[in-house]
Amino acid sequence: MSVLDEIVAGVRLDLADREATTGPDEMRRLANAAPAPRDPMPAFRAPGTSVIAEVKRRSPSKGDLADIPDPATLARAYADGGAAAISVLTEQRRFGGSLADLRAVRAAVEVPLLRKDFVVTDYQLHEARATGADLVLLIVAALDQATLTALHDEARALGLTVLVEVHDAEEARRAVDLGAQLVGVNARNLKTLEVDPGTFGRLAPLLPADCVRVAESGVTGPDDVRRLAQEGADVVLVGEALVRDGDPAAAVRAMTGIGAAR
Numbered sequence: 001m002s003v004l005d006e007i008v009a010g011v012r013l014d015l016a017d018r019e020a021t022t023g024p025d026e027m028r029r030l031a032n033a034a035p036a037p038r039d040p041m042p043a044f045r046a047p048g049t050s051v052i053a054e055v056k057r058r059s060p061s062k063g064d065l066a067d068i069p070d071p072a073t074l075a076r077a078y079a080d081g082g083a084a085a086i087s088v089l090t091e092q093r094r095f096g097g098s099l100a101d102l103r104a105v106r107a108a109v110e111v112p113l114l115r116k117d118f119v120v121t122d123y124q125l126h127e128a129r130a131t132g133a134d135l136v137l138l139i140v141a142a143l144d145q146a147t148l149t150a151l152h153d154e155a156r157a158l159g160l161t162v163l164v165e166v167h168d169a170e171e172a173r174r175a176v177d178l179g180a181q182l183v184g185v186n187a188r189n190l191k192t193l194e195v196d197p198g199t200f201g202r203l204a205p206l207l208p209a210d211c212v213r214v215a216e217s218g219v220t221g222p223d224d225v226r227r228l229a230q231e232g233a234d235v236v237l238v239g240e241a242l243v244r245d246g247d248p249a250a251a252v253r254a255m256t257g258i259g260a261a262r
């Protein structure tokens with residue numbers, strides 16, 4: 001079983017528990033009753049790089065990264081540094097996140113929030129919306145095309161912005177077929193968990209000029225951002241480098257507005 005399959009299997013178990021507590025109809029009702037989501041796309045399309053700053057405690061590749069006893073404090077620092085959006089990992093088993101983290105961050109900042117999880121059912125989209133997320137992640141490698149399309153359509157119908165994540169040329173083709181407007185190229189190989197810094201440069205030219213391109217994983221600082229901006233990145237999504245930095249606001253600021261990608 002691949003790492004991704006293992007993560008998704010755990011996600012499905014936890015999902016069954018939550019659905020037993022709050023049924024699908026009630027979760028859908030809560031989603032529809034939530035305030036309208038914020039639109040991150042104007043900031044993503046602005047000249048120079050934007051940063052999606054991630055709240056990330058641990059990971060399958062690196063183990064424990066940071067304690068983060070109060071995600072709201074970290075989120076405020078990210079917002080102070082000019083993050084265009086904040087990503088909150090809500091997967092519990094491998095990343096140590098939760099919907100409670102997302103709720104706490106929502107209460108603390110006004111910037112758009114990405115629910116970063118392994119979404120495989122529309123229930124998770126409704127949870128995201130009900131908890132205050134503005135964006136959701138759909139990982140092409142985790143979904144067949146029919147399910148990807150159905151989840152993409154449902155997320156859009158809920159007013160959510162969808163970050164469609166790809167790792168290789170075939171997945172990039174599937175994202176293009178979907179008509180994705182926001183595409184994340186993740187440099188971390190989901191089989192080996194190694195980061196290949198050349199991934200973004202190889203895949204970015206396969207994406208349409210009008211879509212917003214996000215470089216994900218392995219971004220360590222402004223030099224990486226400069227290189228990725230030259231390769232066409234509009235946005236960088238950064239976790240480890242920010243949660244390990246003693247001054248996350250300054251670290252976000254240093255990565256923001258680099259180049260003039262558009």
Ligand SMILES: O=C(O)c1ccccc1NCC(=O)[C@H](O)[C@H](O)COP(=O)(O)O
Binds near residue numbers: 059186190219238
């Ligand atoms: O981070 C991992 O080890 C990982 C393993 C398997 C699936 C997903 C994984 N990470 C999710 C992410 O996409 C990253 O958290 C995100 O791109 C930030 O990466 P980094 O800046 O390298 O922490």
